[in-house]
Amino acid sequence: MTRAFVVTGASKGLGRALAIEYAAPGVALALIGRDAAALDDVADRARAKGARVRIGRIDVRDRDAMHAFLVEVDEAEPTGCVIASAGVTMVTPHAGAVEDLTRAQDLFDVNLNGVMNTLAPLAPRMRARRQGRIALFGSIAAFAPPPDSPSYAASKAAIVAFGLATRALYHADGVSVSVICPGFVDTDMTRSYDSVKPFPLSAEEAARRIRRGLERRQAVIAFPRRLYVAARLQQLLPEPVRRRILLAFRATARPQS
Numbered sequence: 001m002t003r004a005f006v007v008t009g010a011s012k013g014l015g016r017a018l019a020i021e022y023a024a025p026g027v028a029l030a031l032i033g034r035d036a037a038a039l040d041d042v043a044d045r046a047r048a049k050g051a052r053v054r055i056g057r058i059d060v061r062d063r064d065a066m067h068a069f070l071v072e073v074d075e076a077e078p079t080g081c082v083i084a085s086a087g088v089t090m091v092t093p094h095a096g097a098v099e100d101l102t103r104a105q106d107l108f109d110v111n112l113n114g115v116m117n118t119l120a121p122l123a124p125r126m127r128a129r130r131q132g133r134i135a136l137f138g139s140i141a142a143f144a145p146p147p148d149s150p151s152y153a154a155s156k157a158a159i160v161a162f163g164l165a166t167r168a169l170y171h172a173d174g175v176s177v178s179v180i181c182p183g184f185v186d187t188d189m190t191r192s193y194d195s196v197k198p199f200p201l202s203a204e205e206a207a208r209r210i211r212r213g214l215e216r217r218q219a220v221i222a223f224p225r226r227l228y229v230a231a232r233l234q235q236l237l238p239e240p241v242r243r244r245i246l247l248a249f250r251a252t253a254r255p256q257s
Contacts, residue, residue: 004028004077006070008060008118009086011038013187014137014210017203018083021211025050030073032056032066032086032118060086060114070121079126081133081214084118087111089152089189104151111155115162123175130174133214136163138181140222144231146249156181160220167219180210181222199224 005022009015011033019031023046031046033039036057043053054076056069073079088110090103115136126132138160145153163179170177184197185206201209201224213221222228234242 004030004080005083006030006032006073006079006081006118006122007083007085008032008114009084010042011035013085013189014182014185014203014206015083015085016042017207018085018210020045020049021204021207023047023049023051023053027051028054028077030054030056030070030079032058032060032069034059060117061109063113063117063120066117067121070118074122074125078129079122079132081135082118082122082126083135084115085135085137086114086118087137087155087189089149092148092150107151108155111152112158115159123170126175127170127173132175133217134166134170134175134177135210135214135221136177136179138163138179138220140181140183140228140231142181143228144234144246144249147243147246164219176217178214178218179220180213181220181228182206183224183227199227 003026005027007015007019007022007029010019010031012035015033016038019029019042023029027050029046029051031039031043031053033042034057039055039057043055046053054073056065056073058065058069060066088107090100090107119134123134126134136159137156139153139156141149141153142157142160145157160179160181163177167177167179182201184200186200186202206223209223210221234245237245
């Protein structure tokens, strides 16, 4: 049974919920995040449930800091499961607007390079040990890209492709790779914009579903099922019909407080 976990994006959202979900006596958690106060709170909650916790206040874009911390963690206790949940989103302000390219580059840096910086120190070690699980975060938006979030959807589609290809590559080495594709989960990220949000789930319920899927070593852990099936089916529709459906999910960013 896996007893040592690395979780990025652990200070908020699904990363936070997963850290608390897995916390238990005998479990070692290495939690990575940027918000020091929030990360300390998660660590306190995890320790209260009996887990041993190590904190890395690191930006996943910082390759050198990620490498140093993760190698130290893995040498202290071999990592059994990596959950790369750090991510950001971006909503284009209104129809006809152009995405801010600087912000888009920052988004890709977190959502893609952050994943690579997480896996680079650990994946070779897991493959050498011939055991382990890797969880990468895509999104249902990868299959039904919202017109107001093209960069976000593209970054998640890239993760889906990378994850499924890596799953096939690592299979012979005994390392399982799963791609998690949530719908609308009640997190700070989801609350940062207004849109139609069907079948919402709490972060705690989402974490439980993710844990079940990882234990079964599923290739794609997508939920809620109805939304995932609808997203896949809309890909088969004529483009004008598909476009009208996607425009119904138009989002508006909420003002920053």
